Amino acid sequence: MSTTAVTQTAAVSLAGVSKVYGRGGSAVRALDQVSLTSAPGEFICIIGASGCGKSTLLSLVAGLDQPTSGDITVNGRVAFMFQEPGLFPWLTAGANVELALRARKVPRSERRAQTLELLESVRLGGFAGKQPHELSGGMRQRVALARALAQDADVLLMDEPFGALDAMTRDVLHDELDRVRERVGKSLTVLFVTHNVREAVRLGDRVVLLSSRPGRVIKEYPVPIGRPRRMDSAPVAELAAEITDRLREEVSRHGS
Amino acid sequence: MAADTTLAGLDALDLGPARTGRDAGDRARRLWAALWPKLAAVALVWVVWELVHLTGWKKYVLPGPGVTLSNLWQQAQAGLLWHAVGVTMLRAVVGYAIALVIGAVVGLLVARIPPLRAAVGSLITGLQILPSAAWIPFAIILFGLNTSAILFIITMAAAPAIANAVIGGVDYIPPLLLRSGKMIGLRGLSMTWHLVIPAALPTFVAGLKQAWAFTWHALLTAELLVLVAGVPSIGQLFSADQDQTDMPSTIAVMIVIVILGIVVDGGFTAVNNKIRKRWGLV
Numbered sequence: 009m010s011t012t013a014v015t016q017t018a019a020v021s022l023a024g025v026s027k028v029y030g031r032g033g034s035a036v037r038a039l040d041q042v043s044l045t046s047a048p049g050e051f052i053c054i055i056g057a058s059g060c061g062k063s064t065l066l067s068l069v070a071g072l073d074q075p076t077s078g079d080i081t082v083n084g085r086v087a088f089m090f091q092e093p094g095l096f097p098w099l100t101a102g103a104n105v106e107l108a109l110r111a112r113k114v115p116r117s118e119r120r121a122q123t124l125e126l127l128e129s130v131r132l133g134g135f136a137g138k139q140p141h142e143l144s145g146g147m148r149q150r151v152a153l154a155r156a157l158a159q160d161a162d163v164l165l166m167d168e169p170f171g172a173l174d175a176m177t178r179d180v181l182h183d184e185l186d187r188v189r190e191r192v193g194k195s196l197t198v199l200f201v202t203h204n205v206r207e208a209v210r211l212g213d214r215v216v217l218l219s220s221r222p223g224r225v226i227k228e229y230p231v232p233i234g235r236p237r238r239m240d241s242a243p244v245a246e247l248a249a250e251i252t253d254r255l256r257e258e259v260s261r262h263g264s
Numbered sequence: 265m266a267a268d269t270t271l272a273g274l275d276a277l278d279l280g281p282a283r284t285g286r287d288a289g290d291r292a293r294r295l296w297a298a299l300w301p302k303l304a305a306v307a308l309v310w311v312v313w314e315l316v317h318l319t320g321w322k323k324y325v326l327p328g329p330g331v332t333l334s335n336l337w338q339q340a341q342a343g344l345l346w347h348a349v350g351v352t353m354l355r356a357v358v359g360y361a362i363a364l365v366i367g368a369v370v371g372l373l374v375a376r377i378p379p380l381r382a383a384v385g386s387l388i389t390g391l392q393i394l395p396s397a398a399w400i401p402f403a404i405i406l407f408g409l410n411t412s413a414i415l416f417i418i419t420m421a422a423a424p425a426i427a428n429a430v431i432g433g434v435d436y437i438p439p440l441l442l443r444s445g446k447m448i449g450l451r452g453l454s455m456t457w458h459l460v461i462p463a464a465l466p467t468f469v470a471g472l473k474q475a476w477a478f479t480w481h482a483l484l485t486a487e488l489l490v491l492v493a494g495v496p497s498i499g500q501l502f503s504a505d506q507d508q509t510d511m512p513s514t515i516a517v518m519i520v521i522v523i524l525g526i527v528v529d530g531g532f533t534a535v536n537n538k539i540r541k542r543w544g545l546v
Binding site for chain 1: 268270271272274275278279440441443444445446447448449450454458459462463465539542543544
């Protein structure tokens, strides 16, 4: 696969993807005929209520799980950030990042410098020697981001990565994520799962709304708002309100 | 840039003020706090023992603490006790080391290869439950009355416990870590080396302590029954004391065993705490 191919074709493409867990009467249809295409460098936020299969979707794209039917094509390397940082507690922050470089077969002589550079890029240059438990939740999630970047990925999957953080830290990390994406120097495609509609509008180029049980794409919302954005700005709030209304409509369907 | 300073400020607030180092007085206080309950427990045992002795129960065979401790003091000055302790400890360490290598390799293979686990997983547990004394006739017939027989018995007692410790350690690795490892591209051997082994370590070390208890139990049983001629050992001392109905010496050796057990256990606890501290579990 050449780099020109990457820029021409979609970064991630799902065609009629369904995922069923279990068999027979107890089978649960998590995703139903989901089709979704993202251009290289696009930031797609996937939003939906509980049981919409958001996390399942990312697991399928990551190859951690196989779809029951349908096709998934991913052009390039995939990195995954979970809601929990998932750092290895026996390694320092630096060693966690370095292990990702090592797994990618980066020569030993370059690893140290690259590790430091990656930690600098999430503004944790001075914390390479700390164990994960010595860092705050937000800092750990930034180390996880640095580790994801260390994989030199073309597609970054994020499963509610800021869900467990306080509002202020989350807001600052939104700015950081924008900045890091500009700095990466290549088109980094992001699939970002969240249940926070404003967060989705704040970050995404496009917001994809999924229904619940089974998860289907209800509607896609392009986000024609210039960056830098703020979560509390009027245009963000306005579009978020529209999406929230549609989401509530979908949720109330299950109550009746 | 504003975001820059905000983030730095958040980080600083999140981490809190730097902890100040502990001074010598602080350390002495902590040591005393850890020590006095133990000293009190020893004193309590002494008092109860003395009281039992004063009631005159079994007074011709059961010595008081004074007589026993002076016996221990005398034994400590002669060389035989230390020679015997040295031989027994060496056997324990060698047998444990053999069990460690065999148990760790077998445990890792069984934990990582599902068909192998299905085949021998329950066999390992069965062997772990088998009392070590059950191996004694087998070992004596196979090796004769010698050190090899004793080492064999210890190995058979400790290796299944160590293998099970590895299996338990691997089973209790948080799935999130395995998923993270897979996502950063760890596969096969690099997955085992960089993730599975270190992630299994805390549970494994806790299991190592249990395996040491198996070793120690098996060793004393073996030494009482597999008497290797001309080589003093703790078992040998016990055997001689029993033959001469020498109760003070018997109790003195028991005290030595208890002290050895506490010292070794302290070593395991220290390693365990070090790992837990590194992981941020304490």
